[in-house]
Amino acid sequence: MAPYQTQTLHPDAEGIDRAAAWLADGQLVALPTETVYGLAGDATSDLACARIFEAKGRPRFNPLIVHLPSREAARGIAEFPGDAEALAGAFWPGPLTLVLPLKPGHGLSPLVTGGLETVALRVPEHGVMQAVLAKLGGPVAAPSANPSGRISPTTAAHVLAGLSGRIAAVLDAGPCTVGVESTILAPGPEGTRLLRxxxxxxxxxxxxxxxxxxxxxxxTVQAPGQLGSHYAPAAALVLNSDLSDPHAIRIGFGPAEADLTLSRTGDLVEAAASLFRTLHEADALAMARNLPIHIAPIPDSGLGRAINDRLRRAAAPRS
Incomplete structure (x- = not known):
């Protein structure tokens, strides 16, 4: 693809206006959400959605999450079976994606769904993302703004490190507060499945x-984030390490001695927020020194489940 002079926009009225104008023109803009930065394109445009797959090097069978300003907007695109209405009422806006059956006449590009009869929808909480959605007046498809399979971005600098020259702009609103992608649920008449x-x-x-x-x-991949190898650093990643190997870049959790830490106090909320930033830092050190990355065990409860899910996929054999 032809290289862009990727611009950095400020999270003010001018930056929001320019981001919305580029999106309306079929271009790609990385936008902040509370989870990670998303690579946004007009979800109704085949060209914009194709550009997302091209910029990321993303497999075409891997669906995209559509971001919307409200539950009312989502009702125009999809049916709400089972627990869907209750879940949307309780957790939208926020870090929840619902996989729902498409309605006839939904208007989305078929590239969004990866050939499925369902669509992944989210109403983000981030004020800047909401302002862009309001200005654009339509849905955006927005997977994480990083090369496919690599570490997700939680700052504008992470976006530029992976996608500079491939996208029109990044709207820099500082670090993401949640730091891991949204939970994905598929509600239906027989219960609710956890997809991510x-x-x-x-x-x-x-x-x-x-x-x-x-x-x-x-x-069969039903939603984003289900590929076996995903979120991967360039360096080899070893999980559940006792951090005793001096010939590794060591990531700790809790008070143990380490080169970097997800949370010195063992706080899972802090660890989730810092996960991808820390992996980016560790990967740069590991590649410079030709070392692997070792990471301490993380409790598998609460947000620890999401952290461990990302780490298992990051450490999986590369395809």
Missing amino acids: EGGLPREAVEPLTGPLVPDTTPG
């Missing part, structure tokens, strides 16, 4: 839905 662990812990969801049915690595 994320920024909304299942403990917050299950009082409303009952026990979730995990379906996070199916034989």
Whole structure:
């Protein structure tokens, strides 16, 4: 693709106006959300959606999440079976994506759904993202703004490191507060399936839905983030390390001695928010010194499940 002079926009009225204008013209703009930066394109445009796949090097069978300003906008695109209405009422706007059956006449590009009869929808909470959606007046498809399979971006600098020259602009609103992608649920008449662990812990969801049915690595990809190898640094990643090997870049959790830490106090919220930033830093050090990355065990509860999901996929054999 022809290289862009990727611009950095400020999160003010001028930056929001320019971002919306580029999106309306079929261009790509990386936008901040509370989870990670998203690579946004007009979800109704085949050209814009094709550009997303091209810029990321993303497999065409991997669906895209559509971001909308409200639950009312989502109702015009999809049906709301099972627990969908209750989930949207409780957790939108926020770090929750719902996979829902498409309505006839939905108007989305077929590239958004990866050939499925369902669509992944989210109403983000981030004020800047909401301002761009309002200015554009339509839905945007916005997977994470990074080369496919690599570490997700939680700052504008992360976006530029991976996509500079491939996209029109990045709207820089500072670091993302949640730091891991949205939780993805598929509500239906027989219950609610968990398709991806994320920024909304299942403990917050299950009082409303009952026990979730995990379906996070199916034989057929049903939602983003289900590929076996994903979120990967360039360096080799070793999980559940005791951090005793001096010939590694060591990432700690809790008070143990390490080169970097997700949370010195063992706070899972802090660890989730810092996960991708820390992996970016560790990867740069590891590649400069030709070393692997070792990471301490993370408790597998609450947001720890989302962190461990990302780490397992990051450490999986590369295809």
